[in-house]
Amino acid sequence: MKAEAMTYGRRAVFGAFVLAAFLLAGAASISSAAGLLIADGGLGGVLEIQQHEVNVTINNGVAVTEVTQVFRNTESRQVEALYTFPVPKDASVANFSMWINGKEMVGEVVEKQRARQIYDSYKAKRIDPGLLEQTDYKTFEMRIFPVNAGAEQKVQICYYQELDFDHDWGTYVYPLATVSAGGADSRTAGKFALTVHAKSEVPIVAMDSPSHRKDFVFARHADAYWQAGLETAGGDLNRDVVLAYRLSRPRTGIDLIASRHGAEDGYFCLTLTAGKELEGLNSSMDYAFILDISGSMADAGKLALSRETVGAFIQALQEEDRFEIITFNVAAKALFDQLRPADERNKAQASDFLGSQQARGGTVLRPALEAAYRYASPDRTLNVVILSDGMTEQGERAALIQQIRSRPANVRVFCVGVGNEVNRPLLEQLAEDSGGLAAFLSRGDDFQRQAAAFRRKLTRPVLTDLQIEFEGPQVYDREPAELPNLYHGTPLRLYGRYRQPGPVKVKLRGLIRGARFDNTVELTFPAADRNNGEIGRMWAWHKVHRLLKGADRTGSRAEVIPAVVTLGEAYSIATEHTSFIVLENDAQYKRWKIERRNALRLQRDRSSQQELQAQLESMRSRASARLGPQRAAPQNLGPVLAAGDRPGQPQPQPEPADRQVGRPRGRDLRLPGFGGGAVGPIGAAALGLWAAAEWLRRRKGRKCGE
């Protein structure tokens, strides 16, 4: 039942995805201590990790991670424990529980200041409160008080996240890397176990762990359901656990998953994926690489990283592409002063130019961006690729955003954040506003492969100007309200709510290579679906995220805080304005007039999870039943592993589609076929010769006539 992943034939593609995984997770995972309980105050110190269990359910690209940790206070004093927990990018903390007197107390989300006041009031009385707060966009802190000398403390955190997809590989990262907590012991004294259940409407064809390949066991129970497990005792937890799986959707289409309990309005998630038939839509492009050579790029080898990255990008360009390099610190400087073809000579010249750059001076990006815009031409797409740590001067940021918005037509801006300390929100915003993408590079990435993978995205914004409409008033509160471009290998997700179950016509419009397409597909919203409870939370999280981002752009955050708090409390989401508080018992919650919404929600979610687990267990059992000597003729099982087939390795047969988890609700899209009448160069030349011959014949005839 074990399915080992990866053949050499797939390594190249896999490499790209692995790097993307590190890229996208890098900033979140390396810069802070992960899941460590530190005695706060006094002499400090780290509480020993007795047990560390992680249970992950990935349901159609949304991962629900439940982390249970048991710590022991090795200090000979009562301490207030500070638990710093970095969660991956775009993760939403959905539950915080702690065990008080052997009983699990589920936290509730309340407005941040109020949560802090409640916590402080208990702390003064030396009774058990717990508080989980978001400290920055990627780190949560949990305070527990008191933890007695020699006592154990069990905590559980649950967070939701959408997985990053690159080239059909979905990557899950469990952040463990611990580099910044001085003296922190990242070893677990007891057991560390990580179990992943991955189910998907789009078939999963391969699974692998680039970080812990030897430690993981993979099992494929059906096309729609894979399982992976890792268990160690006394292991060192100083490396992120990276797990990836590959989906295969042969044709461009929409997949629907939904969640509906009782008579409540339902939630849905539409995933739009570019299929293989669009891979040929490739064309030559122009590139303007903007390289930050300011003083801040001297730190931690950022400039060297940037140089290597730009160099690798340029090497990956094709001859029909054209490029230019612009460097900037306080002033901008261009290499060619024009776009030049990416031939060997120009590539070599670019390499020399990059090698001569040194990091110094301040950071003023605007003139460089302005210069890059001048390279735009109406008939070719110009990709402006900014490599920077985003540490621009404070006063420049608003102007930069404005400059991105007023870019010429046919210009897309891509941002590559370099190093582990980057201004991620700014770079993401710059890229998003221009219909581009942002990626983040950290040390150790393979730049050649990364450049090739990123270039694939640059050249393939397969669908642009996307608009989606649902027939009738059935659907509301869509997130995002406007769809971004669809890139090859990176699916788009649209969340929303629906009032009534039943069929709905979905009209999708957009452009492919400038040509319009208009597709209508019929999807069915289910009357009841309890298997996808995470969709509701992800919908709310996206709404919170959009509100905050929109407010930051307009400088009106105060206006959205009430809405953010309402959503946070209603959907139990810890945000910058809401925190989880755990009190000793139900009476204490009543005392503070805190509704037990999260407790109820958790109960429902756990019940759904149990149902799901029962289904998955049944699938596992069916797959197991096929093994063993009772069968008359052993089947040659297995070969669905696109990557990693091992000759002679028995593997289970794919589950029949009608017995897989979840009923597929996907629809293929009928996209424009581009057809051209074309006379080739040979034909044109032949006709030219015929015309010339006729002209000569005619001339000769005239002369004869004369």
Place this chain on the structure above:
Amino acid sequence: MAPPAKGQKVRRIAAKLHAPGWSRPVGRALGRWGASGIGLAAVLVAATIVQACPAAQSVLEFDRGGIAAGQWWRLASCNLVHFGWLNFAANAGAFAALCWVARCRRLNVMPLVLPSAVLVGAAVYLWADGITTYRGLSGVSYALLAMLVLHAAMRAGKPAAAAWVGFLALAAARSAFEAATGRSLLPTSLPAGAGLAPVSHLAGLATGAAAALACRILARAAGIKAIRASGECVRSGGAGVGR
């Protein structure tokens, strides 16, 4: 005044199709190229303007949804739109060369342009389901090619006529093969992402061949035995008449 006899009417039509004489009065006014030449040049100018104006392309290209919604002009106008300058240059160059050959052979091909453009668009609409966006002048060029080749074959001796017809058959076979296999036998001027639409070439060839044969039938009906290289019509049992 009595209506013209049936034979006279046919002869008049045949003469118009065969000789550019009908356009002479206009031609004199417009210069040595004649109305036909001006018309063909206008097609090329229009294609150039369309190529330089992306906004016009979206209005004129073959858009299956648009045609279904009643935008019938796209069936013909799609022939003026191209996928980039390279595609335009190859198609427009071929069209110009064929027009020149037609002029040298004193064959008025202008009346063929619009019908073949419409028929090419219609053929793509009816028989190329997978194509939602079509562009290119080559279908019309194939129509001109077929007409010119058959015209040349009709005027040549047997061996040469067989060679001309063989050449045309080869072109048709190539397009049929491309239509059947979905791949191009020779390099095309299409950019990546746009597939060849051989059905348009087949439609063009069929239209051109049909036009050439129609001319021949009409000419025979009009009693025109042969047309000399000078464009002079030789009537059965009589001297040359008209040009």
